[in-house]
Amino acid sequence: MFNLVIFGGPGSGKGTQSEKLIDRYGLTHISTGDVLRREISAGTELGKIADSYISKGNLIPDDLMVRILASEVDSLTPSSKGFIFDGFPRTIPQAEELAKMLEKRGEKIHAVIGLEVPDDVLTERLLERGKSSGRADDNAETIRQRLDVYHNTTSPLREYYIKDGKYKAIHGLGSIDEIFDRIISHISM
Ligand code: AMP
Numbered sequence: 001m002f003n004l005v006i007f008g009g010p011g012s013g014k015g016t017q018s019e020k021l022i023d024r025y026g027l028t029h030i031s032t033g034d035v036l037r038r039e040i041s042a043g044t045e046l047g048k049i050a051d052s053y054i055s056k057g058n059l060i061p062d063d064l065m066v067r068i069l070a071s072e073v074d075s076l077t078p079s080s081k082g083f084i085f086d087g088f089p090r091t092i093p094q095a096e097e098l099a100k101m102l103e104k105r106g107e108k109i110h111a112v113i114g115l116e117v118p119d120d121v122l123t124e125r126l127l128e129r130g131k132s133s134g135r136a137d138d139n140a141e142t143i144r145q146r147l148d149v150y151h152n153t154t155s156p157l158r159e160y161y162i163k164d165g166k167y168k169a170i171h172g173l174g175s176i177d178e179i180f181d182r183i184i185s186h187i188s189m
Helices: 014-025 032-042 045-054 062-079 092-104 119-133 140-154 156-163 176-184
Strands: 004-008 028-031 083-086 111-116 167-171
Touching: 004 014, 004 156, 014 028, 014 083, 014 111, 014 176, 028 032, 028 062, 032 045, 032 062, 032 083, 062 092, 092 156, 111 156, 119 140, 140 156, 156 167, 167 176
Parallel strands: 004 083, 004 111, 028 083, 111 167
Antiparallel strands: none
């Protein structure tokens, strides 16, 4: 298996580039944001809890998020060539749990693709996306909070994965195809 993390701020292009990586390499996509939004649409108890955090731009607590991820990994493992983790991990404890979870399965993270995009561009992209996404968190106030959370809580993972030798910094401005070409130049599989 070949397991990737796609990492970056909100609006950095993680979902878009994940789709292209899945097409190219046959990886299985795990987007924790998509999982949570499905629960919200289905009106489940978990969805109600998730909505109370997402709509304010805050993170779902680690213990709950790790359990959700584990159940996704368990349900998808058999036919998988590898996973692409999109939106997870978002904290150091989540990264530690992910490493343990994969180790138990004889697996590991091979590379972390870090899409690097300045805040003003992220804000612009998210406001533009908000016009059609229908997402409760794509509005000016929530975007500000998501960026704060990203800088305070999520971005330390960059250093964490640099130390691990897994972080691949990708210049995240340009066309979708240009960015994709930069990503694949870092992937050997
Ligand atoms: P995303 O679709 O990845 O932008 O995620 C949307 C929202 O879902 C985030 O702003 C968080 O509120 C929540 N979320 C997604 N993934 C995680 C995670 N790994 N840890 C905590 N909260 C998450």
